Amino acid sequence: MSIRHGLLALLERGPRHGYQLRAEFDAATGATWPLNVGQVYSTLDRLERDGLVAQDGDPDPDGRIAYRLTDTGHAEVRGWFASPVSPKGAPRDELAIKLALAVTTPGVDVLSVVQTQRTGTMTALQELTRLKTRAAGDDLAWSLVLDSLVFRAEAEIRWLDHCEARVARAAAARPQNAVVPVSTTGPAVRR
Amino acid sequence: MSIRHGLLALLERGPRHGYQLRAEFDAATGATWPLNVGQVYSTLDRLERDGLVAQDGDPDPDGRIAYRLTDTGHAEVRGWFASPVSPKGAPRDELAIKLALAVTTPGVDVLSVVQTQRTGTMTALQELTRLKTRAAGDDLAWSLVLDSLVFRAEAEIRWLDHCEARVARAAAARPQNAVVPVSTTGPAVRR
DNA sequence: GACGTGGGCATACCGAGTATGCATACTCCG
DNA sequence: CGGAGTATGCATACTCGGTATGCCCACGTC
Incomplete structure (x- = not known):
C-alpha cells in the first residue's frame, strides 16, 4: 500500500x-x-x-x-x-518470527542466535551513523529516514538483550527441558 | 522469505x-x-x-x-x-516514507501528521500492554513477540518526538514556509 | 558533414513470489 | 439435514526485480 x-x-x-x-x-x-x-x-x-x-x-x-x-x-x-498508519497492517517481522520459532523448536541454541543477531545489528548501526555524519544537514527528509532506521536498530538491540535475559531465566527455571523430540505431539490429529 | x-x-x-x-x-x-x-x-x-x-x-x-x-x-x-537477519531485506517502512514525503510536499502540515501518528501509536501501545498482562507467563514465544512490538512502538514514539523537534527547528530557520491549510492549496495544477 | 557509439530517459513486459479469498470435500455432531 | 472444524487446491491480484525496446543527445572519428 x-x-x-x-x-x-x-x-x-x-x-x-x-x-x-x-x-x-x-x-x-x-x-x-x-x-x-x-x-x-x-x-x-x-x-x-x-x-x-x-x-x-x-x-x-x-x-x-x-x-x-x-x-x-x-x-x-x-x-x-x-490518519495514522495502522498497526494492524504491519508486515511480518522476520526477526521476531525467527526468535519465536527458535525458542519453541527443540535442539536450537537460542542464546547463540540472539548473539549472532546482535553483532549483525550493531554492524548495521555503525554503518548508519557513518552515513548520518556524511549527509546530515542538507536533506531533511533523507535525514529523518536515516534516524528512523537508527531508532529501530537501537530498539532491536534492546529487545535482543531483553530476550537473552528472559530465555536464560526460563532455562534456569526448568533445566530438564534440554532436548525433546517432538515427533508425536501434534495438536489434535484427527482421524 | x-x-x-x-x-x-x-x-x-x-x-x-x-x-x-x-x-x-x-x-x-x-x-x-x-x-x-x-x-x-x-x-x-x-x-x-x-x-x-x-x-x-x-x-x-x-x-x-x-x-x-x-x-x-x-x-x-x-x-x-x-546467520543474522539482513538489514538490507528490511521491508519498506510506511511511516518513514509518509513522513519523508510529508516534509517534501508543499501544503502538508507535518506537525499535525506527527501528532496524529503519535496518538495512534500510543493507543496501540496501551493495547499491547493490556495483552501482555493477560498472557504473560505461560507462553514464552508469544510473550517475546509481544515485547518486540512494544519495543518497536516505543522507538516509534521517540522517533516521532525527534521528528517534531527537527521539523520545528527547520521551520523556525526559514519561517516564510509557514503553514498552508491543506484543503485548497493543491500545488501547481497545471493545465 | 556523415556516421555510429554510448549513455541517460522513458515505457513496457515477463516470471517468480506474496497475499487473500473462495470452492470443495469429508467428518463429526446435534 | 445443516453447521462447525479439518484439509487441500485454485483463481486472482499485487509486489518485485530484471530486462527488452525505443528514443534522443553528446561525443568522437573519418
Whole structure:
C-alpha cells in the first residue's frame, strides 16, 4: 500500500510521468528503499483504473504520459496524511518470527542466535551513523529516514538483550527441558 | 522469505501436513501475523520443487499429505538460525516514507501528521500492554513477540518526538514556509 | 558533414513470489 | 439435514526485480 500512496503524494506536487516519479521517490527516501521502475507503471495503471489519477492531456510527441491527481485522488492523499498508519497492517517481522520459532523448536541454541543477531545489528548501526555524519544537514527528509532506521536498530538491540535475559531465566527455571523430540505431539490429529 | 523459513523450522520438529503447519505457526506467534492457509500449500509446493522438503511416504487415506525435511532442508534451517537477519531485506517502512514525503510536499502540515501518528501509536501501545498482562507467563514465544512490538512502538514514539523537534527547528530557520491549510492549496495544477 | 557509439530517459513486459479469498470435500455432531 | 472444524487446491491480484525496446543527445572519428 505504501507505493500507491507514495506516488499519489508525489503527484500532489503537480503532473509527472513515471520515470520522474521514481526519481523523486528515491530522492525523498535517499534511495533507502529504491523503487523498481517497472512497478511504477503497473501501479499507475491501477491508480488510473481506480479513478485516482488521470492522464494529463496529450500523450506527448515523445511518447511520455504525464499523470495528474483527480479529485478523488486529492481526497485520498489528504486522508492518508490525516490518519495514522495502522498497526494492524504491519508486515511480518522476520526477526521476531525467527526468535519465536527458535525458542519453541527443540535442539536450537537460542542464546547463540540472539548473539549472532546482535553483532549483525550493531554492524548495521555503525554503518548508519557513518552515513548520518556524511549527509546530515542538507536533506531533511533523507535525514529523518536515516534516524528512523537508527531508532529501530537501537530498539532491536534492546529487545535482543531483553530476550537473552528472559530465555536464560526460563532455562534456569526448568533445566530438564534440554532436548525433546517432538515427533508425536501434534495438536489434535484427527482421524 | 520469512514464510519459507518459518515452515522449514516447524518441520524441524517432525513431519507435518499443511493445516498443522499453519496452526503451529499461529500458535508460536500468538496469531499476531496469522498465516494464510492457501499460502502454506503453495509454499510447500515450492519447497518440494526446490528439494528442501519431501512428501513423507503415503498420501494418506484421507488425502492428507505429510511433509518432512530433506538433508538440504535441515542444512537450510541450521543456516537460517546461524546467520543474522539482513538489514538490507528490511521491508519498506510506511511511516518513514509518509513522513519523508510529508516534509517534501508543499501544503502538508507535518506537525499535525506527527501528532496524529503519535496518538495512534500510543493507543496501540496501551493495547499491547493490556495483552501482555493477560498472557504473560505461560507462553514464552508469544510473550517475546509481544515485547518486540512494544519495543518497536516505543522507538516509534521517540522517533516521532525527534521528528517534531527537527521539523520545528527547520521551520523556525526559514519561517516564510509557514503553514498552508491543506484543503485548497493543491500545488501547481497545471493545465 | 556523415556516421555510429554510448549513455541517460522513458515505457513496457515477463516470471517468480506474496497475499487473500473462495470452492470443495469429508467428518463429526446435534 | 445443516453447521462447525479439518484439509487441500485454485483463481486472482499485487509486489518485485530484471530486462527488452525505443528514443534522443553528446561525443568522437573519418
